[in-house]
Amino acid sequence: MGKVRKTKPSRVRRSEPVDNTSDEEEQLPVDSKENALQTILDQLQAADVEEKYCGLQTLALMIENPENVPQVMARGLVKAAAPLLLDQASSVRNATAGTLRNLSTVAMDVCDAMMEQDIMTPVTCFFHEHAESWVPDPGSKTKDEDIDTFIQCVNLLLNLCESSDLAIKYLGQSRILDILPRYLDLGTFNSDIAIAVLQCLFVVVEDNPTAMSKIKTNAERQLETLLRLEGNDPTVLLLKTLSAGVIINTCGNKTTLPPGVISEIVSILGTTLSVDHRLICSQLSSSVPLSDDSGKVEPPKGKAAQQLESQLKSVLEILTAQQSAIEIIANICSCEDNDEPLGNDSSESDDGEEDICENGDESVLAEDKLPPEVMEALISLEVFEKVWARTQLPAQNVLLILKEYEGSQLIYKRLLTLQTRALLCINNLLSTIPIENIGGVNGVYKIWVDVGKLVFKQDTDNVNLSESATAVMRAALDKIKFRENGNTSDSSVFSDLALSDIEIMLNGIKVCQVPEIRANLIRMIGILALLLVNNLNDVTSNVIVVITEFILEQAHKENEVWVLAEAVDTLVDLYSEDETDILAAKVNLVEKLTSLAPIFKNKIRQQKRLPKEYKVLVSTASSNLPRFIKYKKDRLSRL
Structure with a gap:
């Protein structure tokens, strides 16, 4: 698909x-x-x-x-x-x-x-x-x-x-x-x-x-000099991290860098991400002047003002260095052919085959695309854990203090940006790092749950955060689904998932105004249903039916043709399994998809100007839908 x-x-x-x-x-x-x-x-x-x-x-x-x-x-x-x-x-x-x-x-x-x-x-x-x-x-x-x-x-x-x-x-x-x-x-x-x-x-x-x-x-000589600066104070860390990023972008291809340089760069990024951003922000909040009962803030003066200014600069430099480090890691871990420039994501995809990159006539797991020395460095330096830690914000009272004081408002904004960038980086890392090195199925499932709390259990109008978080949730389920080259037999981690949890997600899709987020969520609940297919019982069957009926309902309402294609693609993936024939009959899948087909074709005619990746998705879903309807109709006729 x-x-x-x-x-x-x-x-x-x-x-x-x-x-x-x-x-x-x-x-x-x-x-x-x-x-x-x-x-x-x-x-x-x-x-x-x-x-x-x-x-x-x-x-x-x-x-x-x-x-x-x-x-x-x-x-x-x-x-x-x-x-x-x-x-x-x-x-x-x-x-x-x-x-x-x-x-x-x-x-x-x-x-x-x-x-x-x-x-x-x-x-x-x-x-x-x-x-x-x-x-x-x-x-x-x-x-x-x-x-x-x-x-x-x-x-x-x-x-x-x-x-x-x-x-x-x-x-x-x-x-x-x-x-x-x-x-x-x-x-x-x-x-x-x-x-x-x-x-x-x-x-x-x-x-x-x-x-x-x-x-x-x-600039080759200057960059190498900066890369090898001694010390780990905030300014030095920022200089070294940015130099590492420029060196990688200048080479354009991670395979052309000597293994020693790659390991050195990943080590620098790991060191940058080892600084506890929550701790330094908490310490800074203790130095920030608070407003009095009338809402006025008395800024520090003299030496105290200089000390606060220095502390503000240091914290901002650390957060900037960590954001840059995360962006570099995300590009290193993007799924790409080795002969393409670093950061080119033209061969990336998001699920099913997303863990597989095309390379000529061969399909190669994303986990196998990184040079061994890069993978070894990422694992040994616990880069995944360090990036994940950046998705966690400081305590709420610390955030409020930083947000209220004019001098630290930029740091507050940078924290939110850092969280979003870290989630996007986790999205790439999930496709790249072997599942056993990120806690196995249970570890990935915990990530899915924790990120879900950001999306569904907090009131947020941060669209960038929601989009990156839903992308991580989608990638996490893909990781579970396609572990061990496609073995999906173990879905026991979802045994405690209640229908009420599903309904929270479905309600989130209903009110979502951002197509990219809707597409992520639709694909995600479809993967979740597919995982449950391997453990069919009354409870899981009911969840799958609810998800199916919801996707069908949303598909009929969807205005964006490429999101509609995502919904169609999701249903085709889900019901391609022969074990789903009885459920397909229960929800009248063939009849409902047959009625959806002309609506889909009409929207394709109306919305021809799409980005290339969306055109591919729409074209594939459009060609697969009639074949799938014919195939499933034949199977259900035998029941």
């Missing part, structure tokens, strides 16, 4: 907004918004430095509200502001870089709109004119400002390239990738600069042959 591929862990390295507004410029004009936009435009085009700076500050304040962004883009303010990256005044360059970087974090489509307003031309010119030979001048009054401007521009470049293939193309045609490696020299530049550059390279090099070649030529 055709399957939907696993979603490759999307990058959540998009640099967060920075506060570059000053106290004096925090009031918007009293005029209407339209007049305010015109005023900003006039100020940006003025000759006076103060006028330009004031316009940038007002623009920065305006885009803090995402609702204002469409009007900002429509008035062409990016096209007016971006050339100020090349302004002679350091303060103007800094304000421009910070404002544009903040704007690029709003949404992917905003980056596309920025590209339409020719943002890449001044960004490229900034690096060509200001970065090719620049070294921070210790005696300069604007040293810190200039360093911040460079970092903001690097982060802006990262966001644009992460969102736009056109930005990647322009990057390859520029000299930027020849310039950036010089900033990895910690003897000349500080760690903040090196970290920003590494984060950018981590994104732009992946699946980009032009960038791979340039970085391999220009």
Whole structure:
């Protein structure tokens, strides 16, 4: 059956907004918004430095509200502001870089709109004119400002390239990738600069042959030096982890790296993930000032303020390093042919055959796709356990404290992102690590139950969390189903599963508004029913009937043709077993699928523009359905 591929862990390295507004410029004009936009435009085009700076500050304040962004883009303010990256005044360059970087974090489509307003031309010119030979001048009054401007521009470049293939193309045609490696020299530049550059390279090099070649030529020595830094303080761990990611992405193929390098990289990732993120966040919450009865917070001053700032930075660096480590591991463990670039998930799929990757004429288990030294390192360093630990958030009171204090809100957001990325990584690890090395059937079943609590027993509006969690639940059942090359005889772990537990899942599907999550859940309950087929009794038969009737009902209501195809595919998989003939007759499966077939065909005609992987799923389900109906009808006629 055709399957939907696993979603490759999307990058959540998009640099967060920075506060570059000053106290004096925090009031918007009293005029209407339209007049305010015109005023900003006039100020940006003025000759006076103060006028330009004031316009940038007002623009920065305006885009803090995402609702204002469409009007900002429509008035062409990016096209007016971006050339100020090349302004002679350091303060103007800094304000421009910070404002544009903040704007690029709003949404992917905003980056596309920025590209339409020719943002890449001044960004490229900034690096060509200001970065090719620049070294921070210790005696300069604007040293810190200039360093911040460079970092903001690097982060802006990262966001644009992460969102736009056109930005990647322009990057390859520029000299930027020849310039950036010089900033990895910690003897000349500080760690903040090196970290920003590494984060950018981590994104732009992946699946980009032009960038791979340039970085391999220009940065190989610097990356190896950073990889072997001594010490395990947060900054060093982040530098080493990002360097490991760039090295892997630069090579593009894990089999071309010497075994010793692969083992060294996995060891670094394991060390990064060994830091107890819950503990350091709990310790940080003890240092964060709390609000008084009136809701006011008295921020620390003097030495206490410096200590808190240092602690905040260290915790953020650890969480960033762990997120990067998890993304690297997820890409290492993606199911792919060895001759494809690392991170290419075009051969991935999500169930049934998902543990099997096609390689020419052979079908190879995903567990056998990793080089032995990589598998050995992952198992010996207990990487699965360490990634799983990242799916667990700190205590609720700790989260509330971090969320309420302005200085730690970014850490709160990073914790949620880390949890989501860890779940996506677990999804890949489940397909890769042999089941005996992750606790056997009982261990995987416990993962399924624990993740289910995130999806069904907590009120959450975090769509990314729900999607990644349901993907893990689906992968966990696949792991149980296809262990030992397809032996599904033991479903005893589900013997205590009550119909009420199933109903919670079914209700979750009914109210779900996200197609990807619906598809995961439909496939998951179908796999669950298939597991129960091997242990048929009155209770399990009743559960299978309830699941079947629910999927059929949902299929008739489903608007997305590819989700409907997933439902059809699930039912075909479930009832392909001959042991299900009696149950098929009980639910009138053939008649109901026969009535569903024309609805399915009609939706296929209506929804022709689909991503490639969905087209494969729809096509396969469409061709299988009539054959299956004919086959099952023949079998049921003999009952």
